[in-house]
Amino acid sequence: MPRIFDAEGREVKLNASAGPFLEGHELFLSCEVNGGRPRPMLTWWYNDSILDSVVDSSRDSHTSVNQLLITAVPRHLKGARLECRTSSSENAGDIVREVPITVFLKPNKVKIVTPNDLLSISKSQTVRCETSGSYPPAKLIWVLDGKPIRNAVVTVEETTSFTGSILTLNVHAEDDGKVLVCRADNPRFPGGSAQDSRRIHVAYPPKVAVSMDSSNMSPVREGSDVILRCETRARPTAHSYYWYHNSHLLPYNESAGTLPSNDVLTLKNIKQTFAGQYACSARNSEGETYSSPFDLTVQFAPRCKKGFEEIRIGIIPHETIVAQCLVDSVPPVNRFSWTYNTSKGVLPVQGAKIQSKGNASVLHFDLREGDVESLACWATNDMGKQEKPCIFHIVPAEPPEPPRSCIIRNMTGGGFLEVSCIAGKDGGLHQSFVLEVTDLSVSAPSGIITTLSDQGENASPAFRVLGERPLFRLPNLKANKQYQMIVYAENARGRSVPPVVLPSVPISKQGSDSLQEDDNETDLNDKNIPNSPLPESKSPTSLSLTLIIAGLSVTAVLLIVVIIAVSTVIACRKNAPKSTTIRKRRRPSSKPPSELELSEAGFGEGFHRRSALYRASMYGECEERISRLIEGPDLILAPVSFSQQSSDY
CATH class of the missing domain: 2.60.40.10 (Immunoglobulins)
Structure with a gap:
């Protein structure tokens, strides 16, 4: 009976299979027989077709050997049975040794069968991948952007030659444009893998931010024009835009100089009231998103603070006038100047005590001239000098009006x-x-x-x-x-x-x-x-004479009772233990003690x-x-x- 050996020299026992062999790799089996006269013939057969008939041993050798070598194992040999036949003469017949072989196959087909539709971040998506041709069955692995997807829900279907995998995928906006790969790996076949890939497209709400046009990057002055842009990244493309100023919807108003148009907001002839926070919103099928606020600072020359444009100052003889000038300006004031108006004209204030800090200035002014009619305060910053001063009218001081x-x-x-x-x-x-x-x-x-x-x-x-x-x-x-x-x-x-x-x-x-x-x-x-x-003619405490007379008798009786009660309470308090704590109600006051005397x-x-x-x-x-x-x-x-x-x- 012929004996079969593998490439490692290990004998393949009867009723055992040879291998495993890898698809596309070489197969080596040696068939040997001892003795025989005349010298026996050795041949390899598959499906009644001869594979190898060359005896590889010398004539002087007692053992006849035929070595079978297949350089690239084809797929159809999976599950095949090879035969080694030996015979010493034509009349003696053949002795046959049958050898089953095991062949591992790599996947020959991998396909992501789910249509490549737009994936929404608002709900889970299922993607199906199928593979076949692998033996043993292949394992399917999902990879996104070159990294295996972990902690995902995967449903697997597996037969002897087919594997299916359903991936439940939750995508994010950052996943848009990434490559999704379904890879089939045969765990018994080193390097035996195949894959299919696709570039996914993710639908997500707009990502928006407000920016100023590059032509307006210098400080914004009153009277200039400004263009703001709502920078948007969205899939699908945003189709509705809205603009907001200090959280209020900004309508199109050409006369006011506010011209919103889709993702562009044009502000014409800017005023100080235009300063504040601007935001935009963009909408697509996935939702609406609001941008973070963009602070717009408008620089302007000083002007009197609201309510401080014209002030009356009462004068008291021989006392110093104290005038406080408050202005609004961006950037802050660099310098204040004061003037006073008399019958001789407008004169600068000189030699007076002036205290200025930030956007406030306080003047201590002594009236040396009796015909001073008013004071004026002027402020200057980097944008220029105040156009209209703050006026302080000098009037004789009077007592206040009643509330x-x-x-x-x-x-x-x-x-x-x-x-x-x-x-x-x-x-x-x-x-x-x-x-x-x-x-x-x-x-x-x-x-x-x-x-x-x-x-x-x-x-x-x-x-x-x-x-x-x-x-x-x-x-x-x-x-x-x-x-x-x-x-x-x-x-x-x-x-x-x-x-x-x-x-x-x-x-x-x-x-x-x-x-x-x-x-x-x-x-x-x-x-x-x-x-x-x-x-x-009347007092809040006045009562009719009749009521007073009628109540005197009742009051006298009550007074006696009250005096007795008060005396009893005082006596009890004097006899009370010294440890008794007497709580006194505190009276709130923001004045120093001297004011309370x-x-x-x-x-x-x-x-x-x-x-x-x-x-x-x-x-x-x-x-x-x-x-x-x-x-x-x-x-x-x-x-x-x-x-x-x-x-x-």
């Missing part, structure tokens, strides 16, 4: 009263506002007269509130009392006349240390108060002198003045010594 349209509100959320008014004219000087609160339930002893004696008031104020604005909050009113309030303005020339008298306010809930929060119980609604004093009649001595200096100093300190305007009113408490019941104040 008007005062309103009382019960602030239910915070448990306090709020009084707000509209300020009148300041008389040419800085003004402040005062709210006086009088406890009507306490009778003032004879000889104590309020500061509003011209109105016939008999009760001394329980406390006063001073503020830079006519807005006052009263969180410390007592329950079961009735209060009267008046409001007036004050500057260095005096008080507003007449003061505004508000209706009496009852605080009704028993046992509460603060204002009742329930509007129904306090019966307090918003009230518009006319700007007029209380008529002289008040006389029994209300404000301390020298109040008018100090307030005049205080107000004059505020003209020279712009930032401090603004901060005080923003702050709430200062609460100034005036102790009242004439009544035991009001000692809590």
Whole structure:
């Protein structure tokens, strides 16, 4: 029986297959037989066709050998059975040794069969790839932009010669134009792979950004033209564009100089109002995208800040005028100059104290000439000089006008009263506002007269509130009392006349240390108060004579009960342990302690002198003045010594 050996010299046993051999690579098998007379013939056969009939051994050798060599194994030999036949004579017949061979095949077909449609980033896509001809079956690997796709959902179908793979693909805008590859690899066939590839196209919403045309890269000046472009990258191409200025849609307005046209915005004859943030949006089938804001800065020469174009300054004899000039400009101001106007003409301000910082300038001016009519402030920056100066008209100082349209509100959320008014004219000087609160339930002893004696008031104020604005909050009113309030303005020339008298306010809930929060119980609604004093014929505390007589007896009885109760409470407090903590309500105040040293009649001595200096100093300190305007009113408490019941104040 012939024996079969492979290229490594290993014998192929009976009923075993030879190989594996690789498609396209060589196949080597050796068939050997020993002895035989006459010398036997050895031949290789396949499908009854002779492959090799040459004996490769010498005549003197005892062993006959036939070596079969196929330089490139064809695909059809997969599963084939080769035969080695030997015979010693024609009459003896052939001895046949059959050898099955194993051939590994590389994939001969790979195809991405899904149509190459536009892929959307808003939903998952499935792509199918098929391969055949590989033995053992090939493994399909997906590659995007040269990198294997990992953590993707892949469904595989596999038979002995066919493999299918369905890839669930989530694409991003950055994947547009990348190459997607489906590669088939035979794991038993080194280098036995094949692949199919395609360039994918991704649909995504526009990516937009605003840029300025290269011809406008220099600083933008008033009066120039500017072109902004909405740079867009999108698939499919964007078909709708919108422009926005400071978050407001910008329509086409030729008269205003705003000309949006698709992805281009033209701004004609630019003004300072054109400055701000510009943005664009673009839309396609995948959605709409808004750009980040583009800051457009418009440079312009200085101009007076709104509300500071013309200002009246009241003069007080022998006092220095303080004028504050505020301007708007881009870039900031380089220099300020001041002039004053007299009957002799316009003259430059010389030798005066001028403090300039940024876009503000403060002038301290002594009136050496009596006919100064006005002051003018001029500012200059890199764009040029101010065209129209800021004017300060010099007028005699007057007391301020009374506040008007005062309103009382019960602030239910915070448990306090709020009084707000509209300020009148300041008389040419800085003004402040005062709210006086009088406890009507306490009778003032004879000889104590309020500061509003011209109105016939008999009760001394329980406390006063001073503020830079006519807005006052009263969180410390007592329950079961009735209060009267008046409001007036004050500057260095005096008080507003007449003061505004508000209706009496009852605080009704028993046992509460603060204002009742329930509007129904306090019966307090918003009230518009006319700007007029209380008529002289009537007083807020006046009652009919009949009611006073009828109530005297009841009051006497109640007074006795109250005195006994108060005495008992005081005695108990004296006997209380020393460790008892007494909590005192803090009164908010933004003034130094010296401002709180008040006389029994209300404000301390020298109040008018100090307030005049205080107000004059505020003209020279712009930032401090603004901060005080923003702050709430200062609460100034005036102790009242004439009544035991009001000692809590």
